[in-house]
């Protein structure tokens with residue numbers, strides 16, 4: 001199925017995960033859209049839309065929320081997957097609820113937390129100070145969850161008429 005992977009990323013992790021997802025969809029025609037580039041996205045050719053956002057300040061990025069708001073009716077006509085990258089894993093569920101509208105969450109075939117990273121080399125001084133304060137980290141940390149990436153792709157690509165075969169989906173799962 002023709003698939004659009006629409007994502008935004010501040011420090012590169014969500015883009016990295018988006019690419020991993022793309023690589024796991026070998027038979028599909030996949031087009032990547034980075035919302036940070038502010039390009040106009042025509043969703044009409046796509047049957048499946050994957051939306052990815054990192055979580056900052058307890059929610060998704062404004063550019064992702066805007067994309068969803070502007071395209072909600074179209075998105076509800078497509079197969080949708082939502083993934084996030086974040087580091088407060090025990091708060092992932094509530095942050096996802098805040099960051100994505102209920103209609104879209106209920107419509108999505110899969111919603112998964114892919115873990116995240118602190119990429120110190122990509123951060124400015126203030127961000128480094130904030131991360132040090134909130135997490136105690138003094139250098140780069142990677143907690144990407146390869147298993148959840150695999151499960152997400154499986155949940156999106158499995159025949160919808162088949163019973164659910166995969167692990168129960170909690171957004172928070174790492």
Ligand SMILES: Cc1cc2nc3c(=O)[nH]c(=O)nc-3n(C[C@H](O)[C@H](O)[C@H](O)COP(=O)(O)O)c2cc1C
Pocket residue numbers: 008009010011012013014015054055056057058059085086087088089091092095115116117118119123127130131
């Ligand atoms: C300044 C700052 C604030 C953050 N705030 C949150 C947050 O509120 N909740 C959370 O779960 N993760 C938070 N994170 C972790 C990011 O979601 C994580 O680093 C993610 O991998 C970033 O993805 P990106 O590289 O695509 O921007 C924060 C990270 C930074 C650097």
